[in-house]
Amino acid sequence: MTDTLARVPDSLTGQIVTPGDRRYAQLRSTYTTPASPAAVLLPKTTGQVVDAIRYAREQGLPIAVRSGGHGLSGASSNNGGVVIDLSMLNRVQVLDERAGLVRVEAGARWANVAKALAPYGLVISSGDHGNVGVGGLATGGGVGWLVRAHGLTIDRVRAVEVVLADGTLVRADAQHEPELFWLVRGAGAGAGIVVAFEIEAAEQRNVGVAQLVVEAHPDGRTVREWASYLARAPRELSAAAVLFAEGRSALMSITAVVAAESLRRVRPVVEPLLAIGKVLEHRTDLLPYPTLVPTAHLHPNVGQQRGTTTNGLFTDLDDAGARAVTRAATGPGRAVIQLRSLGGAVNDVAADATAYPHRHQNTLVIASTFAPQGGAALDTAWRAAGARADGEYVNFESRPNPAAFARIYPGETGARVRRLWKRYDPDGVFRSVLLTGQPTRSGQPTRSGQSNRSRQSTRSGQPHRRRR
Numbered sequence: 001m002t003d004t005l006a007r008v009p010d011s012l013t014g015q016i017v018t019p020g021d022r023r024y025a026q027l028r029s030t031y032t033t034p035a036s037p038a039a040v041l042l043p044k045t046t047g048q049v050v051d052a053i054r055y056a057r058e059q060g061l062p063i064a065v066r067s068g069g070h071g072l073s074g075a076s077s078n079n080g081g082v083v084i085d086l087s088m089l090n091r092v093q094v095l096d097e098r099a100g101l102v103r104v105e106a107g108a109r110w111a112n113v114a115k116a117l118a119p120y121g122l123v124i125s126s127g128d129h130g131n132v133g134v135g136g137l138a139t140g141g142g143v144g145w146l147v148r149a150h151g152l153t154i155d156r157v158r159a160v161e162v163v164l165a166d167g168t169l170v171r172a173d174a175q176h177e178p179e180l181f182w183l184v185r186g187a188g189a190g191a192g193i194v195v196a197f198e199i200e201a202a203e204q205r206n207v208g209v210a211q212l213v214v215e216a217h218p219d220g221r222t223v224r225e226w227a228s229y230l231a232r233a234p235r236e237l238s239a240a241a242v243l244f245a246e247g248r249s250a251l252m253s254i255t256a257v258v259a260a261e262s263l264r265r266v267r268p269v270v271e272p273l274l275a276i277g278k279v280l281e282h283r284t285d286l287l288p289y290p291t292l293v294p295t296a297h298l299h300p301n302v303g304q305q306r307g308t309t310t311n312g313l314f315t316d317l318d319d320a321g322a323r324a325v326t327r328a329a330t331g332p333g334r335a336v337i338q339l340r341s342l343g344g345a346v347n348d349v350a351a352d353a354t355a356y357p358h359r360h361q362n363t364l365v366i367a368s369t370f371a372p373q374g375g376a377a378l379d380t381a382w383r384a385a386g387a388r389a390d391g392e393y394v395n396f397e398s399r400p401n402p403a404a405f406a407r408i409y410p411g412e413t414g415a416r417v418r419r420l421w422k423r424y425d426p427d428g429v430f431r432s433v434l435l436t437g438q439p440t441r442s443g444q445p446t447r448s449g450q451s452n453r454s455r456q457s458t459r460s461g462q463p464h465r466r467r468r
Helices: 046-058 110-120 134-140 178-190 221-232 263-275 319-330 344-348 375-386 402-408 411-424
Strands: 039-041 063-066 082-085 092-096 101-105 157-163 169-173 193-200 206-216 237-246 249-258 279-288 307-314 336-341 363-370
Touching: 039 046, 046 063, 046 082, 046 157, 046 193, 092 110, 101 134, 110 134, 134 178, 134 193, 157 178, 169 178, 178 411, 206 221, 206 263, 221 237, 221 249, 221 263, 221 319, 221 336, 221 363, 237 263, 237 319, 249 263, 249 319, 263 279, 307 375, 319 336, 319 375, 363 375, 402 411
Parallel strands: 039 082, 063 082
Antiparallel strands: 092 101, 101 193, 157 169, 157 193, 206 249, 206 279, 237 249, 237 336, 307 363, 336 363
């Protein structure tokens, strides 16, 4: 135990990890960002989360909250502060098999959720990587492999259990604490610690999965045709693509997922994608859903994927927009570009129904650079495409600041998010870095006079380097 920390409460004995502990190396950092907290707390129950908050606040140190640790901004750890790590709060329980109602604790990983639900023939659309934690993704959005068929992860949340900054445990749903329920579906990181979710899963055992690689035309037509088809495709189809430079040309690696139980239904839905460019590789299979977020993804998060990421939401990718996106991958800066399909069930939800207001866009475009490239290269690559974007998604922004807040939570949504963050956390314990532009590095008050700031890592699937 370091000299700066008081004695841990009896309820958390054995569940505090400090730099002298052999567990510390695997708990100190996030997937993207090395860190050196003074202590990591590992609560196993909701009651222990309450005790962890009270203990952490008493230390007068920065507080970070971690559900999985994939968060791009690195805000789910810190230097010199306290991390409340929810990884031991990881139970998955089917409450009502017929209704598909599932209770999932925030520290579970999506690979384990998919594995637990498979015997029941149930799925939750939840990002693209099995190692992602439930809490960060399910408070920010959740753009999963079945997003157009079943909506964002937050669209299937029916109730939440939240520990507020004063230690109060609140259950929120459409009838009870509806304002908190609105807030945690899209802007939960500044509200408190969401410890559990009740989610309405969908019936699905197998999915059609088409994987193809095509040459991407430098004038943007391949990107435009991909986006155009996905915008009007049957909503059973969701897709993601990675666009990257290959010498003087570009390649587009596409994974298309169809919420269907037979290849006879799958093949005609994915066939138009074979016409968007010269096909170099292609195969289509019918696979169990957990294959998409397998337990093989599970690994410690030790700062191994250092990079810088931003994103933009697009209603339509016209010729100029598609050309700018393609140029981001092939021009100066050479970012790795990902495209995710939206629309379908996502856009069935009213823009003011949740704190995620982006209900008319059809495409999410994510831009990343990796070491030794940094933020300057990303800015150069993304400038033209970013200028044409119509909004941003919180879970794919590694440099959160007030300008990003305005893109993520525009207009009245942003004003409401600010009001509710202040209502539920008046002391700013969980104040989002989106409001300050940088994480608090000590327990001293910042310009707004508040201290002990923390955030629950947001995540929707980490951009991984693809092997070429």
